[in-house]
Amino acid sequence: MSSKPTAVEKNPPVKLTNEPAITPQVVAEHGLSPDEYQRVLGIMGRTPTLVELGIFSAMWSEHCSYKSSKVWLKKLPTKAPWVIQGPGENAGVIDIGDGQAAIFKMESHNHPSYIEPYQGAATGVGGILRDVFTMGARPVANLNALRFGEPQHPKTRHLVSGVVAGIGGYGNCMGIPTVGGETNFHASYNGNILVNAMTVGIAPSNRIFYAAAAGVGNPLVYVGSKTGRDGIHGATMASTEFSEDSEEKRPTVQVGDPFVEKLLLEACLELMATDAIVAIQDMGAAGLTSSSFEMAAKGGLGVVVELDKVPMRETGMNPYELMLSESQERMLIVLKPGAEELARKIFEKWELDFAVIGHLTDTQRMVLSWHGDIVGNIPIPPLVTEAPVYERPWTLTPLPAVLDAANVPMPKDWRASLITLMSCPDLASKAWIWHQYDHLIMGNTAIRPQDGDAALVRVPPGANGVGHKGLAMTSDCTPRYVQAHPETGGRQAVAEAWRNITAVGATPLAVTDNMNFGNPQKPEIMGQFAGAIMGMAEACTALDFPVVSGNVSLYNETEGKPILPTPTIGAVGVIEDIGHAVGSRITQAGLAIVLLGETVGWLGQSLYLRETLGREEGAPPPVDLLIERRNGDFVRGEIVGRRISACHDLSDGGLLVGLAEMCLAGGTGVTVTLPESIAPPHAFLYGEDQGRYLLATDDGGALLAAAQAAGVPAVQLGYSGGPDLIVQGLLSIALSDLRAAHEAWLPDYMNSAA
Amino acid sequence: MKAAILVFPGSNREVDVAQAIELVTGRKPQMIWHGDGDFEKTDLIVVPGGFSYGDYLRCGAMAAQSPVMAEVKRRAAQGVPVLAICNGFQIAAEAGLLPGVLMRNAHLKFVCADVHLKVETSQSLFTNRYQEGQVIRVPVAHAEGNYFADEATLKRIEDRGQVAFRYCAPDGTVDGTGNPNGSIRNIAGVFNESKTVMGLMPHPENAVEPMFGGTDGKALFEGLVEALT
Amino acid sequence: MKARVHVTLKNGVLDPQGKAIGHSLNRLGFAEVGDVRQGKFIELELAETDKEKAKTRLDEMCRKLLANTVIENYSIELVG
Amino acid sequence: MKARVHVTLKNGVLDPQGKAIGHSLNRLGFAEVGDVRQGKFIELELAETDKEKAKTRLDEMCRKLLANTVIENYSIELVG
Numbered sequence A: 001m002s003s004k005p006t007a008v009e010k011n012p013p014v015k016l017t018n019e020p021a022i023t024p025q026v027v028a029e030h031g032l033s034p035d036e037y038q039r040v041l042g043i044m045g046r047t048p049t050l051v052e053l054g055i056f057s058a059m060w061s062e063h064c065s066y067k068s069s070k071v072w073l074k075k076l077p078t079k080a081p082w083v084i085q086g087p088g089e090n091a092g093v094i095d096i097g098d099g100q101a102a103i104f105k106m107e108s109h110n111h112p113s114y115i116e117p118y119q120g121a122a123t124g125v126g127g128i129l130r131d132v133f134t135m136g137a138r139p140v141a142n143l144n145a146l147r148f149g150e151p152q153h154p155k156t157r158h159l160v161s162g163v164v165a166g167i168g169g170y171g172n173c174m175g176i177p178t179v180g181g182e183t184n185f186h187a188s189y190n191g192n193i194l195v196n197a198m199t200v201g202i203a204p205s206n207r208i209f210y211a212a213a214a215g216v217g218n219p220l221v222y223v224g225s226k227t228g229r230d231g232i233h234g235a236t237m238a239s240t241e242f243s244e245d246s247e248e249k250r251p252t253v254q255v256g257d258p259f260v261e262k263l264l265l266e267a268c269l270e271l272m273a274t275d276a277i278v279a280i281q282d283m284g285a286a287g288l289t290s291s292s293f294e295m296a297a298k299g300g301l302g303v304v305v306e307l308d309k310v311p312m313r314e315t316g317m318n319p320y321e322l323m324l325s326e327s328q329e330r331m332l333i334v335l336k337p338g339a340e341e342l343a344r345k346i347f348e349k350w351e352l353d354f355a356v357i358g359h360l361t362d363t364q365r366m367v368l369s370w371h372g373d374i375v376g377n378i379p380i381p382p383l384v385t386e387a388p389v390y391e392r393p394w395t396l397t398p399l400p401a402v403l404d405a406a407n408v409p410m411p412k413d414w415r416a417s418l419i420t421l422m423s424c425p426d427l428a429s430k431a432w433i434w435h436q437y438d439h440l441i442m443g444n445t446a447i448r449p450q451d452g453d454a455a456l457v458r459v460p461p462g463a464n465g466v467g468h469k470g471l472a473m474t475s476d477c478t479p480r481y482v483q484a485h486p487e488t489g490g491r492q493a494v495a496e497a498w499r500n501i502t503a504v505g506a507t508p509l510a511v512t513d514n515m516n517f518g519n520p521q522k523p524e525i526m527g528q529f530a531g532a533i534m535g536m537a538e539a540c541t542a543l544d545f546p547v548v549s550g551n552v553s554l555y556n557e558t559e560g561k562p563i564l565p566t567p568t569i570g571a572v573g574v575i576e577d578i579g580h581a582v583g584s585r586i587t588q589a590g591l592a593i594v595l596l597g598e599t600v601g602w603l604g605q606s607l608y609l610r611e612t613l614g615r616e617e618g619a620p621p622p623v624d625l626l627i628e629r630r631n632g633d634f635v636r637g638e639i640v641g642r643r644i645s646a647c648h649d650l651s652d653g654g655l656l657v658g659l660a661e662m663c664l665a666g667g668t669g670v671t672v673t674l675p676e677s678i679a680p681p682h683a684f685l686y687g688e689d690q691g692r693y694l695l696a697t698d699d700g701g702a703l704l705a706a707a708q709a710a711g712v713p714a715v716q717l718g719y720s721g722g723p724d725l726i727v728q729g730l731l732s733i734a735l736s737d738l739r740a741a742h743e744a745w746l747p748d749y750m751n752s753a754a
Numbered sequence B: 001m002k003a004a005i006l007v008f009p010g011s012n013r014e015v016d017v018a019q020a021i022e023l024v025t026g027r028k029p030q031m032i033w034h035g036d037g038d039f040e041k042t043d044l045i046v047v048p049g050g051f052s053y054g055d056y057l058r059c060g061a062m063a064a065q066s067p068v069m070a071e072v073k074r075r076a077a078q079g080v081p082v083l084a085i086c087n088g089f090q091i092a093a094e095a096g097l098l099p100g101v102l103m104r105n106a107h108l109k110f111v112c113a114d115v116h117l118k119v120e121t122s123q124s125l126f127t128n129r130y131q132e133g134q135v136i137r138v139p140v141a142h143a144e145g146n147y148f149a150d151e152a153t154l155k156r157i158e159d160r161g162q163v164a165f166r167y168c169a170p171d172g173t174v175d176g177t178g179n180p181n182g183s184i185r186n187i188a189g190v191f192n193e194s195k196t197v198m199g200l201m202p203h204p205e206n207a208v209e210p211m212f213g214g215t216d217g218k219a220l221f222e223g224l225v226e227a228l229t
Numbered sequence C, D: 001m002k003a004r005v006h007v008t009l010k011n012g013v014l015d016p017q018g019k020a021i022g023h024s025l026n027r028l029g030f031a032e033v034g035d036v037r038q039g040k041f042i043e044l045e046l047a048e049t050d051k052e053k054a055k056t057r058l059d060e061m062c063r064k065l066l067a068n069t070v071i072e073n074y075s076i077e078l079v080g
């Protein structure tokens, strides 16, 4: 195979029969601005063919080019001694010791999940799984961060059941445990839900696979499912003219096949165990276009793709559809010369399609051939270097006035107020959801949903047979804080993720983010994005918590109404000896209950304010990162020192809610007394001050002494025991009543009349 | 005890059960690919959980027709013990090795949770380490574990003591509260007539270590080792 | 030639899916809906021209794979 | 009266079920089997005597619940 452009490659591409002319309307339908189209003409030096236009449109879309967010994402810290691969590859990679690496990323599938909840969510999971195993990892855990509209909205119930079934349907069939996540409800998501899926995998740290192509002449191989007309989006309707296919033949919703993905996973890992692979890349958004382009671009090479060789699911498919299809469960591989047969055998054993569809060249051009004709011929470097990048105007959200607890009424009925909070949509048990996810398969799940702040999964010993590590994972964001003040909200999301990892005894190592925002062309939305990034960057830096991968989802709006800004933070940490980890369950009587951290009683933006008084106002709780770190490092030390039997970080709902969650999880009550405090009782018990933990230990005195020595504010509140949650002089409530309220809300809601 | 574990395209708990068996025997079981109609002699055949062939038509229907299952039937007929877990149970039922069928869960949802099981008999290779009436805690993880058989079949298997486990409440009461999927008469596991084949929906292989779901499932494998070595 | 196979649950076999569909239809205000049963509908392309041969083969397919005759009935029709 | 509803995937929508069924039929030696598509078949009892009314109501049921019109087509027939 020649690496130089052949004669035919030098010819201008032929147009396909009935290919529509590239009118301004066709350009607009492809989402390219007139100015962007001028760049296209500049790069091409001629009018592009429809396929070429489609490729520019895909590569320069917000999704692939990050044109609105790039300048801001640059501000996030991405380095640390343990970071093996930061943002830019399919997923982030960190060193977790014993010759092992953790590979992880989070990705959104918001719009598809709103249109077709089951398939949208399922293919979201499938996509993020491929991002992780394409780098050589075996996925060991999934998490998902879900945001739905208000419960009373007519669509919400249907969306919840479809999304949850879809996430379970895909992950369960793949045999990867779904061990954690978060679920919120808020009116701002009524017309635009958020489905963010995260996968964590493990690989030998010396066997990581990358996308950068190498080796002129090396074969380009297509494996997995056949290509159909899946997910060819609205813009591409321009292509309907040149085939008589009906609209009906152009589903914009992809259907997932988890069975094929499971085969693809096993086949890829089997091939990766050989040394046949030069580079590998999953076909995600913009399918064959972005995958082939990225592989060639990263390798500084060119590529010839013989589109007629692509395995097709349907008749009459054309190059345009083949390049832009988002059919699922497909991978692109550059093999070492001569490795084709070895690879073919493996994929045929797993009953998957395998086809050599092209080869690498040194021309730095992407050349598309179709039955011998050249139908596309694009120079690769300029498409990357001259891609539009926007510094969109932005205005920061001012910090709202601090809400004085004195201006927030006490509950008239403490018992009722706690019941209200424990059964409100955001705090009610999500067991109805995670019981539909296989969270136990693989036999490594040490901390299950609701038993701890982070999920904890055993890491199998490294190649040398050494290690009993645990991998801690969480997903966090408090959108109402971000809405009120993006910088504080961004800081808080990172801090809570770090705190959740810490609360099980693990050392937080790195972050993946999923930035869900509205229309970036509105300065106040761009300001929310900017603010959130500033806050996140500050927190990640202060906590040595680099961002190694992420995803941006913009234009989350309906009728001009944006969602709450939602920078979801996924985080991973490691505990050296999984036997030392603790959950948040209080399982025995006589334990001292100790509160760590300072409480001024911050009610601004609290759930107490929203759920019992219907007010969403005030400045969100500030996050002091030095204190956050000091307190967290102390807690972690106490846990791995085996001096703690249960730990829970305090977040939504504050101290009383955290205490109630610990009691319910472990089935043991507590009796506590309010300590001397500047804060009035409701602010002390429901305030959402940051950097705090509740700990249960059999030696309260020792813990208080250690805390004092470390300069960490600590106070013993009382002891565990009995069937009730008792706050002396304020309330006494049977755990059974609390449990009923906490666990009934979601199932009752899902089973109640539509 | 030499054990062989079948692997179908889409199997996914074969590793879990292999780990459990290695834990009690100290040796790795042999893994048998679905295409292999022939494999070396073993003391135990395990049909593991998962989504064989995607489980797209009826759970287990396609796997039941595979070459390896033809061989398993042959050996089962010769008395080679077969342990069929979850999807394995569905496959064995479809293959006619066990009575009854497994239908969609009554609530139509996939369910992953710890359940309590009442041991119906200790008189079998699989349950000899348990006491009759003992209550154990192990997880389930399935969408189609709703056991069904017609009255005649039910009467027959109950008369012959072919029910191995029933779902129950933590205190052992066998009623609706402990039933995760609507199984008729709370049946969670059954034997063939000679009690050499057992199928069950729950996953004892995921309850063999204290930190990872408890150890109530371990005795099942220890019992097999005792009986088969 | 094309074949269409219907696989339905036998009478007396509980049909949770059908029941659930009936429930939700009633809940959605379709009070006139009574008993609901859900079955499978399978369309097959056959490289077979002889109707009789096709029928016997399809019958075999149903008994071997498409239906579980312990709980399901099946019916076969040939179209063109 | 009784109604029968067929819900099938639109052309071009991937049908993993159908694909898998076709695959294993071939594997079982039914080489003549080509493309296979699986759909749903729903039978409903209706307390409704007016055919026209029934049809409109069924159409509503399909769009509201029985079919997902983003990826599925449906057809309705009334029997007796």
Ligand SMILES: Nc1ncnc2c1ncn2[C@@H]1O[C@H](COP(=O)(O)OP(=O)(O)O)[C@@H](O)[C@H]1O
Pocket (backbone or CB within 6 Å): A143, A144, A145, A146, A178, A179, A180, A181, A182, A183, A427, A430, A433, A434, A448, A449, A450, A451, A452, A453, A454, A475, A476, A500, A651, A652
């Ligand atoms: N969509 C979901 N998938 C899986 N687990 C979930 C989901 N939503 C919530 N959970 C689990 O429910 C528990 C409570 O969630 P959350 O209140 O967000 O925890 P925290 O406040 O500690 O972040 C956690 O264990 C979480 O993993």
Ligand SMILES: [Mg+2]
Pocket (backbone or CB within 6 Å): A453, A496, A500, A649, A651
């Ligand atoms: Mg938390």
